[in-house]
Amino acid sequence: MRPGVSPASTPGRILDTPSRSPDRAEHTVPSRPPAPLPPTLADVAERAGVSRQTVSNAINNPDLLRPETLVRVQDAIQALGYLPNRAARHLRTRASHLIGLRMSPAQEFTANAAMDRFVHALVEASREAGYHVLLFSGGPGKPDTTAADLVRGYDDLLRSTAVDAFIVTDTYLGNPQTRWLSERRAPFVAFGRPWADPDATHPWVDVDGAAGVVLATEHLIGRGHERIAWIGWAESSFIGQDRRSGWERAMAAAGRATDGLALSVTDTVAGGREASAALLDTAHPSAIVCASDTLAVGVLHTLAERGLYPGRDIAVVGFDDSQVAQVVPPGLTSVRQPLEQVALELVRTLEALLAREPYDGRGVLLTPTLAVRGSSG
Amino acid sequence: MRPGVSPASTPGRILDTPSRSPDRAEHTVPSRPPAPLPPTLADVAERAGVSRQTVSNAINNPDLLRPETLVRVQDAIQALGYLPNRAARHLRTRASHLIGLRMSPAQEFTANAAMDRFVHALVEASREAGYHVLLFSGGPGKPDTTAADLVRGYDDLLRSTAVDAFIVTDTYLGNPQTRWLSERRAPFVAFGRPWADPDATHPWVDVDGAAGVVLATEHLIGRGHERIAWIGWAESSFIGQDRRSGWERAMAAAGRATDGLALSVTDTVAGGREASAALLDTAHPSAIVCASDTLAVGVLHTLAERGLYPGRDIAVVGFDDSQVAQVVPPGLTSVRQPLEQVALELVRTLEALLAREPYDGRGVLLTPTLAVRGSSG
DNA sequence: TTGAAAGCGCTAACAG
DNA sequence: CTGTTAGCGCTTTCAA
Numbered sequence: 171m172r173p174g175v176s177p178a179s180t181p182g183r184i185l186d187t188p189s190r191s192p193d194r195a196e197h198t199v200p201s202r203p204p205a206p207l208p209p210t211l212a213d214v215a216e217r218a219g220v221s222r223q224t225v226s227n228a229i230n231n232p233d234l235l236r237p238e239t240l241v242r243v244q245d246a247i248q249a250l251g252y253l254p255n256r257a258a259r260h261l262r263t264r265a266s267h268l269i270g271l272r273m274s275p276a277q278e279f280t281a282n283a284a285m286d287r288f289v290h291a292l293v294e295a296s297r298e299a300g301y302h303v304l305l306f307s308g309g310p311g312k313p314d315t316t317a318a319d320l321v322r323g324y325d326d327l328l329r330s331t332a333v334d335a336f337i338v339t340d341t342y343l344g345n346p347q348t349r350w351l352s353e354r355r356a357p358f359v360a361f362g363r364p365w366a367d368p369d370a371t372h373p374w375v376d377v378d379g380a381a382g383v384v385l386a387t388e389h390l391i392g393r394g395h396e397r398i399a400w401i402g403w404a405e406s407s408f409i410g411q412d413r414r415s416g417w418e419r420a421m422a423a424a425g426r427a428t429d430g431l432a433l434s435v436t437d438t439v440a441g442g443r444e445a446s447a448a449l450l451d452t453a454h455p456s457a458i459v460c461a462s463d464t465l466a467v468g469v470l471h472t473l474a475e476r477g478l479y480p481g482r483d484i485a486v487v488g489f490d491d492s493q494v495a496q497v498v499p500p501g502l503t504s505v506r507q508p509l510e511q512v513a514l515e516l517v518r519t520l521e522a523l524l525a526r527e528p529y530d531g532r533g534v535l536l537t538p539t540l541a542v543r544g545s546s547g
Numbered sequence: 548m549r550p551g552v553s554p555a556s557t558p559g560r561i562l563d564t565p566s567r568s569p570d571r572a573e574h575t576v577p578s579r580p581p582a583p584l585p586p587t588l589a590d591v592a593e594r595a596g597v598s599r600q601t602v603s604n605a606i607n608n609p610d611l612l613r614p615e616t617l618v619r620v621q622d623a624i625q626a627l628g629y630l631p632n633r634a635a636r637h638l639r640t641r642a643s644h645l646i647g648l649r650m651s652p653a654q655e656f657t658a659n660a661a662m663d664r665f666v667h668a669l670v671e672a673s674r675e676a677g678y679h680v681l682l683f684s685g686g687p688g689k690p691d692t693t694a695a696d697l698v699r700g701y702d703d704l705l706r707s708t709a710v711d712a713f714i715v716t717d718t719y720l721g722n723p724q725t726r727w728l729s730e731r732r733a734p735f736v737a738f739g740r741p742w743a744d745p746d747a748t749h750p751w752v753d754v755d756g757a758a759g760v761v762l763a764t765e766h767l768i769g770r771g772h773e774r775i776a777w778i779g780w781a782e783s784s785f786i787g788q789d790r791r792s793g794w795e796r797a798m799a800a801a802g803r804a805t806d807g808l809a810l811s812v813t814d815t816v817a818g819g820r821e822a823s824a825a826l827l828d829t830a831h832p833s834a835i836v837c838a839s840d841t842l843a844v845g846v847l848h849t850l851a852e853r854g855l856y857p858g859r860d861i862a863v864v865g866f867d868d869s870q871v872a873q874v875v876p877p878g879l880t881s882v883r884q885p886l887e888q889v890a891l892e893l894v895r896t897l898e899a900l901l902a903r904e905p906y907d908g909r910g911v912l913l914t915p916t917l918a919v920r921g922s923s924g
Numbered sequence: 925t926t927g928a929a930a931g932c933g934c935t936a937a938c939a940g
Numbered sequence: 941c942t943g944t945t946a947g948c949g950c951t952t953t954c955a956a
Contacts, residue, residue, distance in 0.1 A: 204732065204903075205705075205731060205732035205733060206732075208705070208706045208707075208708060210932095210933060210934085211933065211934065211935095212933080220942075220943090221942065221943045221944080222933090222934085222935095222943090223935080223936095223942075223943060223944080224941085224942060224943075226934070226935060226936095227935095227941090227942085230935075234941065234942090235941070235942085236941060236942090239941080239942085251706055252706070253703060253706040253707040254707060254933080254934070255638070255707060255708050255932085255933050255934070256643075256707045256708060256709045257634050257635075257637035257638040257643065257708060257932085257933075257934090258634075258638050258932070258933030258934040258935090258948090259933080259934055259935080260634035260637075260934090260948095261632070261634040261635050261638050261932090261933080261934075261947095261948050261949065261950085262933080262934045262935050262936085262947085262948055263934085263935070263936095263948090264948080266633075266634065268681070273666065273667055273670050275667060285663060286662060286663040289650065289666070289682070290650055290652060290684070293650050293682045293683065293684045294684050297683065297684050297685070302681050302682065302683055302709070303681070303682040304645070304679050304680070304681055304682075305666070305670045305679065305680040305681075305682060306670065306674065306679055307667070307670045307671050307674050308674070326630060328582075328585070329585045329628055329629070329630040330585075330630040330631060330632060330633045331585060331632050331633060331634060331949095332633045332679070354582060355580070355581065355582035355583075356582060439874050464874065467874045467875070467876075470875075470876055471876045471877075474876040474877070475876075492870070493869070493870065493871055494870055494871045494874055494875065497816050497841070497844045497871055498844070498847075498871065498875050499844075499847055499848045499851040499852075500848075500851070526581075587948095587949055587950085588949065588950065588951095589949080597926075597927090598926070598927050598928080599927090599949090599950085600926075600927065600928080600951080600952090601925090601926060601927075603950070603951060603952090604925095604926085604951095607951075611925070611926090612925070612926085613925060613926090616925080616926085631949080631950070632948090632949050632950070634948085634949075634950090635932090635948070635949030635950040635951090636949080636950055636951080637932095637950090638931095638932050638933065638934085638948090638949080638950075638951095639931085639932055639949080639950045639951045639952085640932090640950085640951070641932080708933095
């Protein structure tokens with residue numbers, strides 16, 4: 171850091187539209203010579219005075235070497251900063267050590283921040299297993315998306331042997347990928363149960379949404395709430411039904427009635443706002459549990475409009491522990507998915523799969539936690 | 548979708564701690580035979596009745612082929628679903644067509660959702676240029692991070708020739724990566740100006756934060772606000788100073804005094820909350836511009852505590868157009884970075900760099916926009 | 925215009 | 941325990 175530098179002193183071209191300025195030649199910096207090529211096995215072998223194969227063994231089967239040879243080779247590796255060329259290794263072993271993950275388009279104007287946290291967790295978990303994450307795009311979100319488009323990204327990566335396996339996240343859309351990948355015999359692990367296809371035998375990891383909502387509802391019951399409402403998604407959503415079942419189960423266990431206390435809407439702020447307004451008018455709940463933070467934020471809108479304070483007048487709980495839940499005043503109590511654990515389990519399952527270990531076909535279900543904040547008292 | 552299926556019918560193992568159940572053998576599904584290997588050049592050549600090199604030419608230098616041969620080869624490629632093996636091509640051409648991007652740990656309890664949007668935009672822009680994004684981790688965020696740790700991820704990827712180039716995003720921390728990468732002659736483009744190192748000659752793309760704050764401040768001035776306060780970061784932050792200069796510039800242009808109207812704090816919700824409380828007590832502003840959405844959310848906290856309504860009693864503007872800004876009631880007006888354009892420019896610059904085109908050394912500066920919402924009237 | 929030969933850097937199989 | 945040989949699938953000379 172050089173404290174004296176004015177922020178505006180760095181020369182730059184200000185562009186409103188992204189285009190290069192035409193007078194480039196006047197300011198041209200000659201492109202510098204390329205970086206020297208990294209050392210190869212042969213370089214290490216020569217330095218250590220052994221054959222290339224011995225260096226390869228030193229890396230992949232160290233116990234085959236006599237200790238003193240091993241040390242000599244390792245010293246040479248160290249001195250040269252040698253690391254095996256991934257392309258060559260990939261070509262030879264047919265393993266890229268890359269995991270493919272499709273980024274579905276970012277959902278704006280919602281509180282769904284989970285993807286970011288998940289990607290971080292996955293990158294971290296992959297690293298520890300010696301893998302990197304390769305991102306690709308395409309799929310739902312654009313108009314005119316056909317089934318072929320949906321699997322296109324997967325197909326290309328598979329046919330070009332770019333990745334060893336996939337993590338599939340958007341299983342909830344009724345998307346054809348998991349079935350397609352299964353038929354294709356492509357290695358993959360799904361984040362999300364095969365709700366719509368109970369015959370599916372592919373490995374999966376998921377979070378027990380119902381259990382999370384049970385936690386939330388019991389929390390509210392413990393705070394003395396009698397009339398606890400539910401705002402969820404359309405009946406056709408398996409995940410939505412699962413989460414709702416947690417509310418029903420916890421309410422039944424506590425002997426609370428649920429009549430007229432549930433509403434299904436689309437997963438938008440407006441949906442949550444309107445549903446909560448209707449519920450407050452007709453069902454007079456003292457607490458509302460929502461299937462998502464997006465819906466819960468909608469409830470906060472209604473409360474703000476009516477001069478009611480979340481946590482004091484009406485308790486509100488969301489789902490996903492998004493950044494919004496974490497920072498919105500007075501803090502939104504929310505069900506938090508253990509995404510770090512999910513990532514760990516996904517990678518672990520993937521490793522077993524790639525090692526061709528038999529699969530027990532039962533999936534892994536993880537339990538979420540509840541992040542309690544001001545909106546619930 | 549099979550409507551009759553109960554959400555709870557899918558068998559799964561519920562785990563509180565991530566561990567595999569021991570009775571795996573009882574439920575074992577034999578691992579299925581591996582997928583057949585994708586077709587190679589030789590397969591296509593045989594089917595088309597030509598040599599392998601001719602197929603290679605059909606892909607890389609189509610004009611070298613007689614049209615009828617070309618059609619025959621293309622038909623064979625189509626029929627077999629052939630795609631070149633990336634590892635082989637990479638090994639031969641020394642180009643992985645992979646761009647490395649380090650994911651710094653997710654910042655929770657802030658409103659910094661920009662990374663998610665940026666990654667999406669980058670993946671999309673890369674795809675159109677024929678590149679994929681490879682994610683790696685490590686770096687700042689963990690305790691005891693040394694300079695060596697900071698460049699470790701880059702170094703490993705470079706030495707193993709895993710990526711062709713990097714996009715470097717966290718230039719603002721005074722991190723050593725850009726300098727290190729430059730010395731190493733590794734191809735990279737930075738998202739962010741080399742604030743701390745005006746001698747740097749590496750290519751970069753950035754967003755004009757000062758211009759964004761000018762937009763925000765002028766917007767408030769246009770709404771009739773006289774006393775517009777600023778909540779920013781510590782003086783040592785170049786980005787913070789840049790953004791602040793926008794406020795100062797717009798205020799000066801409108802003939803507004805700024806004495807006592809600015810405060811510098813850490814970039815947290817609490818920081819924004821405390822700073823706004825102090826400003827309201829001492830400087831009596833009618834509007835507050837913040838260096839980040841996180842700070843702006845802190846202002847919303849103070850307003851909520853005092854029974855004041857954002858937009859009606861006090862106008863608030865943030866920076867980054869995070870999901871929080873988009874959904875928090877009554878909507879937070881915020882400066883939005885053109886991340887899609889940024890990604891496009893980064894990839895474009897990278898392509899030129901990798902093509903060894905001369906670089907004009909001036910960087911690309913893009914102008915943000917202002918997303919106006921309820922918090923500013 | 926098309927084909928033959930070589931080799932990118934690595935590892936698996938086998939010989940010594 | 942170490943070295944030799946071969947080949948993963950591709951592109952790039954160079955001849956035909």
